[in-house]
Amino acid sequence: MTVLSVVVPCYNEEKALPFFYDRIVEVASQLLQKHNTQVEFWFIDDGSKDGTLALIKQLQKSDDRVHYVSFSRNFGKEAGIYAGLEAARGDYVVLMDADLQDPPELLSDMLDAVKDGPYDCAATRRVDRKGEPPIRSFFARCFYRLINRISQTEIADGARDFRLMTRQVVDAILAMTEVNRFSKGIFGWVGFKTKWLEFENVERIAGETKWSFWKLFLYSIEGIVAFSTVPLAIASVAGLIFCGIAFLALVFIFLRALLWGDPVAGWPSMLCTVLLMGGIQLFSVGVLGQYLSKTYLETKRRPIYIAKEKE
Template sequence: MKKLSIVVPCFNEEEAIPLFYNEVKKIVTLLEKKYNLSTELMFINDGSKDDTLRVIKEYNKLDDRVKYISFSRNFGKEAAIFAGLESVIGDYIAIMDVDLQDPPELLEEMYLEIINNNFDCVATRRVNRKGEPPIRSFFARCFYKLINKMSKIEIVDGARDYRLMKRQMVDSIIEIREYNRFSKGIFSWVGFQTKWLEYKNVERAAGETKWSFWKLFLYSLDGIVAYTTVPLSIASVSGFLFCIIAIVMIIFVVVKTLVWGEPVAGYPSIICFLFLIGGIQLFCIGILGEYLAKTYLETKKRPIYIIKERSN
């Protein structure tokens, strides 16, 4: 009998868990009967401050399929996904958000695509961003265009973490033990044959999103730094171009003074130009600082997560 495991990261989701469990229970029960599967639901409590862990424990007592891991503090969704993938034992492993923005009814179609068409992974992408603030949608689209132009891997616009994978692909993902994790990039980097399912955006069933605009911005920077070194090249090229411009301007000023004997004028424009140069220098130093910071964190070899409690 093949086993299907579902990894569910949770952070302050006490309101959403009952809704999620009731919906997913219907689907996994159907899959068990229809395709002779066994299933497990692995909830990852990512240092929640509400009653998320208590609610999970209640379902753990009621349903043998429900298991959980509870972190010692909040380590972030990336760590929660990694912990879940590392802990489950299924032949097929899915990742789902607990807010029901990942439609559970797609699980059957995803499973059939893997079984019948021999895909290694069936992933999902949103075809619209209904319900999102327009400014967030705009910057999200810009991010995907930017990273796909700079990186050697392709990250599909609107891609979700919601996907079903074979054990071989999950084992490859687990082997990547980098501290600064960007799962969408890792999923693409490991390769394997992936089928994409499209669906319209679904709004949250309960609770509030934990992803503010600032957190998403920092997350996008992590993705860019993790999967391309183009920003470093931009810093180098900018420095070279401004050196050339400076040399040309020096020659121009010297020739102008020798030939026409005019004093050097244009004090305000010089000040503006100095501010421009200073800004570009700080920008380039910032780029170097981002890569240096990530390297610093990697060399520390800290654990990606720490487990405080887990189900038997």
């Protein structure tokens, strides 16, 4: 009999967790009958401030398949994913959200693809963004187009963290111990043969999303810096271009003064030029700063998370 570990990062999911547990337990019984696969549950409490941890402990008392890791504070979803993969003991591991935006009913098809098929991983992607604010959907699509153009790591538009992996894939992901993690990029970087399953977007069952537009924007920068050095090249090329423009401007000013004199005029255009050049310089320094800050954090070798409780 094989074992499937279900890893569920949780942050303030007290309202959604009972609905998720009822659904996943029902699906687990179907997997046992159809695939002869036993399921274990790993809930990763990411420093929740509500009753999430207490609810998980309550579930554990009535179900010995339930396990948990509780962080000393909020370390973020990426740390929760890593902790769950590290704790999982199954032959297969699946990542899921507790808000039921990842339909548990897909697990049977995912297990079919990996267990009986030629695939090492079964991943999911949304075919639409129904229920999302239009501006958020627009920027999300722009991000996927951008990251796929400037990075050698392919990330599918609409890809979810909801994926089922073999033990070999999980071990490969765990071998990447960087602190600044972008799992969608890591999943693509490690490779392996992946089966994609598509489904329509599902709104969360209860509670509120933890991902504001600003947090998603910062997360997208994390992904770009982690898997592409193109921004550094852009800063360098911009510097060369404006050096060339500055040289041509100097030649023009010299010839104009030589031929027609040098009247005191043109200060508005000069001010605009100075501001433009200053803006380009600050942008380039900012790009360098992003890469330098990530390098600085990595050299500290701090742990990805700190577990306060584990059972």
